[in-house]
Amino acid sequence: MPKLGNRLDVISESVTLKLNSLVKKMKASGEDVINLTAGEPDFLVHPSLNEKIKEALSAGKSKYTPVPGETEVREAIALKTNQQQLDLKKPWKAENVIVSNGGKHSLYQVFQAILNPGDEVVMMSPYWLSYPEMVKLGEGTPVIVETKPSDQFVATPEALEAALSPRTKAVILNSPSNPSGAVYTKSQFKQLAAVLERFPDVWVISDEIYDQIVFNDEGFCSFLSAVPEFQERTITVNGMSKSCAMTGWRVGWTVGPVELIGALTRLQGQSTSGINALAQAATLAGLALPQEYFSQLKNTYQKRRDLMLECLEKSGKIERVVPQGAFYAFVGIQSVLGSQETAVDFAENLLKEQKVAVVPGDPFGAPHFVRLSFATDEGSIQEGCRRIVSYMENKKNS
Ligand SMILES: Cc1ncc(COP(=O)(O)O)c(C=O)c1O
Missing domain, CATH: 3.90.1150.10 (Aspartate Aminotransferase, domain 1)
Known part of the structure; x- marks a missing residue:
């Protein structure tokens, strides 16, 4: 060979x-x-998702889909995100969303789009095991912030500060966290943001894929709901796998500034193209399920x-x-x-x-x-x- x-x-x-x-x-x-x-x-999955797929099948939805996703789906994702990020200056629109083949694919593409060789990406340990690998594929260097069981695996602002450098390109936040189950409160996010304010060229990538599974009294807090002023530098990633048990149909998405979505659309257009039409139909049903x-x-x-x-x-x-x-x-x-x-x-x-x-x-x-x-x-x-x-x-x- x-x-x-x-x-x-x-x-x-x-x-x-x-x-x-x-x-x-x-x-x-x-x-x-x-x-x-x-x-x-x-x-x-909820039966309504299967019904939506059957409808899409009957309607002959077997053709290529738009590269960043069907407009209706992108609009529904923008709406969901706006509901979780209430105080944004400019609420997200369809143009701020790209739908990909799962949250993993979304994150992979983000690193491909934002990293130059040698750029550092800060992540909290214990981290989801794909983060360092995806960063390395983007020719970046993972930088680890240790967290402690006694702090419920939540990173302290001091530990974050120590990990930041002029080479830092992004920080990954993952709340709720896989594997630790750590959930950041609004005030904990604000404390991290206070450190990041001194590093205005650093992206925040907030992986919110477990948003529907939060046990504490405060409930889920999206990073941008705690710090709406970070809108222009925050990339929110989410998807259907964990909330709707739709792991095998592969739907995830990225929400962020239009220029970023444009770059991701170029990459997706030359690699996977727009995602499966039937899975997008199911996504619409999933996003319409009551709380x-x-x-x-x-x-x-x-x-x-x-x-x-x-x-x-x-x-x-x-x-x-x-x-x-x-x-x-x-x-x-x-x-x-x-x-x-x-x-x-x-x-x-x-x-x-x-x-x-x-x-x-x-x-x-x-x-x-x-x-x-x-x-x-x-x-x-x-x-x-x-x-x-x-x-x-x-x-x-x-
Ligand atoms: C923290 C985290 N982010 C993202 C993903 C990606 O999920 P999917 O690609 O199924 O949307 C997972 C899946 O295990 C995860 O645990």
Whole structure:
């Protein structure tokens, strides 16, 4: 075979996808595996989304779509974003929106559009594992801000300030966070913005994909609702995967200044083109669902979260932080790790010995933690946690 190019040498394989395929294989061969790795809701889409797709099929919607998305869909996304960012000087319009093949694709394109080689992108650890890889693909350099479990994994303004430099091109915020479940309040965002005011050439990329899954009393706060004066330098990314269980239909979007959307449209026009017409029809239905629908789902997740934390309490060796959003518990396992071990070893042994799959914290920048998903049924949560507790209690440090 002729040689491959070097561009992809900088990135690693997605650990979560690799683990998931291993679990599927074990299950297929009849093993009783409890899977706590899911990064997607376990329920089906609301029937109205299927209906909209059927309508689109009957209407013969099988042709190319406009590169940045159907105008009606872009308008609906602008409206949703404006409702979450109430005090904007210039409310967003369709021209401020581009629809892409999932939030991951949206973010990938953003880094391609804004980065020059060597530009630094600041992100909070634990971070979503694709951020550093996507930054590297854009020839940028990830710069990590550490956060602490004792601060609920929320970054302090001092830590952010220490990470900023004249080379900083962007800061990624992700609230609610995958994997930590951290949720930033309005005042915490304002404090970070006070630091960023001294760096006017730095973009803020706010990944708000878990906006509908927030458990704290204050509720979800979009970055631009806390700091509307940052409108010209903020890129909001969101999508249908987590709120509407529409992971497989691949719809995400980017909202920002018109010049940015123009650049992203050029890139998308020469790569994927406009996204699937049927998925856009479903998006319209998803965006029209009443808030009550999302609140009910949120309540289901909250119940499962509480159940998971209660089950894990049975081992004093597990460090628990109460997640305020998303559907993951990010728990510390340092007390049972040997000096040479990391969470990858832990996850592999747990899977072999107790047949429970969890995601190790290493690729999230936290090698002493594991991520447990509660986007699964209560029985699996109870049995999975029972096995984890038993494994922890019996494990001898090597
Ligand atoms: C923090 C975060 N951002 C973005 C995404 C992208 O989701 P999708 O590409 O399915 O829209 C995910 C998915 O796991 C995520 O966890």
